[in-house]
Amino acid sequence: MSILLINRDKGIKLSEILSEVKHELVVLSMYDLPDSDEFKYFEVIPNLRDLTYYLELKAIELHQEYYFKKVIAEDEFDLIRAARLREYFNIEGQTVESAVAFRDKVKMKDYLKGKVDLPEYQALTSASVLHDFVRNYGFPIVVKPRDKAGAQGVNIINNQEELYNFSKTKWDYDLQIETFISGDMYHVDAVVEEGNITMLSVSKYINSCLSFFSKNNILGSYQIHPEAEMYKRLEDYFKKVLSFLPTPRVCAYHMEVFHTQEDKIILCEIASRIGGGYILDTFKQAYSVDVLSYLYRRWCDLPVDKPSPKNTNKLFGFLLIPPQDGVLLSIPEEIKYDWVLKYDKNGEVGKRYNNPSYFTDKIAGIMIEGHSSQDVLDKLFYIENWYNNEVKWDLSLDKEPEKVLNNVSS
Template identity: 30%
Template sequence: MTDVRRKTTVLLLDRIGYSFYQDRDGRRFLPEDRCSVRLVTSLDKVDEATGKELESVVAVDVYDNRALAEAVHHQAGFKGHRADRLVAITERLLLRAAELREELGLPGQTVREALLFRDKVRMKEHLSAHGIRVPEFAPFSEAAALELLSRTGAVVAKPRLGSGARDIFVLREPADIASFAAGHASRLDEFEVEEFIDGELFHVDSVVQDSKVVAAVAARYIDETTSYTRLRPCRDVALGPGPQLDALLEFNERVLAAHPGFTGVTHHEMFVRDGDIVFCEIGARAGGGGVIAGFLSRTGVNLDEAVIQAQVEGTVPLPAAPAGHLTGFTVIYAGAGVLQRPLTPPDEPWVLECQVLARPGDRLERPENCNDAVAIVSVRGDSEDEVIRRLDQVGRHMVPVLSAAD
């Protein structure tokens, strides 16, 4: 008997453009033979919406909650046929996607589950209850910030639902707290305050099936994630074998064990101070910068594809054990002005990927978050030192040349 399987009807919420939902060879993450796609995409990305698998396309401002809800409800019942899954991969859309799933009665990550990966207060409350070392923290109030400052010497205020390393404030004096509170009085309930951890920042990127890590790669931020505020590159290098790698992977497994049933991809950041590991934050998404290129190079799995497969099928691709070579990336920023020269990487076989995000003639504004880059270059090497030397070579080769905007 012929096995005729009905296609899965996938309602996809998109901000980055539909051309990103495929690999370098053009293989679709939502293939025509298995999926029928109903797309809700950004107004400025609608021209990318092409493919035989697309059943219907609606373009809206995806950060307008009402417009997004109307578009999703339309697509969910398009032509009287109910969608099977609602999918989103962009961090700022994950919580909204969970809310819409619950409204529509669709399976997938719930609001409660999503908040544990989005709300920095909820995630630390949850993990602290499971014995994970987290910074001391509280929803922001002047009283809570002052009390915490009196015991820790410095505190950090950051948005509870923040992304892109934006609106992060280190407060070292009572006057700093008063100034911050006055400047953000209309939205203080959006912030948390936590102890400042003076340590190195690392991240572990994982593919996870039912809260078990299938594959993971750890890396160290060479530069602060807020380097964009100084127009300095942000470099990142994978860790080679050793006790530190083992300790970070073990900590990562403990954190993920506190999320029973979770299947998908995580980007998990943690501090290391005097040999102790302290949780920073975790997202149910692929990491930014060159994380995807590096993970693909070492395991053969595209993290964005793994996110989509997890949300559509409830499973993740089976990665290979991480390869012996290491990878790294540099994120390049520019100030305000008109870009004069093309940004091209060194012509070297060790360049894995170059994402050129600005071209000559583009009018650039000063970056507002860590995603506002002009280029992201990923490289490989046989050691951490070799990767760092190659990243620095890229930095010397790709210096943005600007002229003043008219």
């Protein structure tokens, strides 16, 4: 009996997280791992995201030799393929129905229609659908992929000219169309086991995922205190949403909602996976638990320490700094404020960058702590202004990076 694990994390230490069963692991990984010699079988599949059928064919062949009792996948883009394999092998875990419900934004809303507030929505299958939707609901509208993540491929269309421009682009994936919702955006992140919430965090976004890509704005969020009214309200809303969806036995969730000026909570979407950015880090600070390790052990039926709130008098937030369309001239080497818990400097001086297409394109990530939501928010704005003054760009795209740096140094 073995455990099939599909991996996209280049820094994960599976032999430590799953030490009791490391010799049972059959790992198909996007990256080489330093502890791979401790697994029963290991193979690197560099373009893991694209080779859907190779991975599944390989897994079926390996199952004949190693006989899997578990299929584990944490990344959002692997959930459906992992579910297909579970059903083929007739083993427990998230089903295809469940994985699709949390991946396909149209089917997701179909489950929830009439039960919670949603935007008006429809699968975008033809020009006539696009035309009629605009005629019925007017501008602005939102067009986005049914199964992408992190605002990839999202278009906000404000008028007829933008509609025509969009109609001239190639649609490379299944799309949905929905009405634009104006309001603040919150995210709820949780681990749920056997219907019970083990860990939960409610946070409010600064800007939005879309503005990170379309306007090169920072993306950030800050936690809401568990005793705040909005925390309790969104916790109850989260439970309600889950009650109408096919949920696995043990799972993490990332839900995004709009809070409108009319005080309505409207679902944006919900995914059956851990949130991105520094959400894992904020959970670790709040609960003294590495959520990913916790989930892997629960999925393998291994013992875990019970999570308990660690910093009840502290809240946490983070910023992701996007690149500009130009050459990076300077970037801070460190941040010396004691309330900055983590600073990841990803930008390389002298490198030419383009506008970001995903969160991994950030030039820096910063996590901070504070004593209240307002304290965290104030510090995030402060560090954003400080950082923008420190980082320097050359945005003249007609110059080579070497020449730009030579001009600066002279």
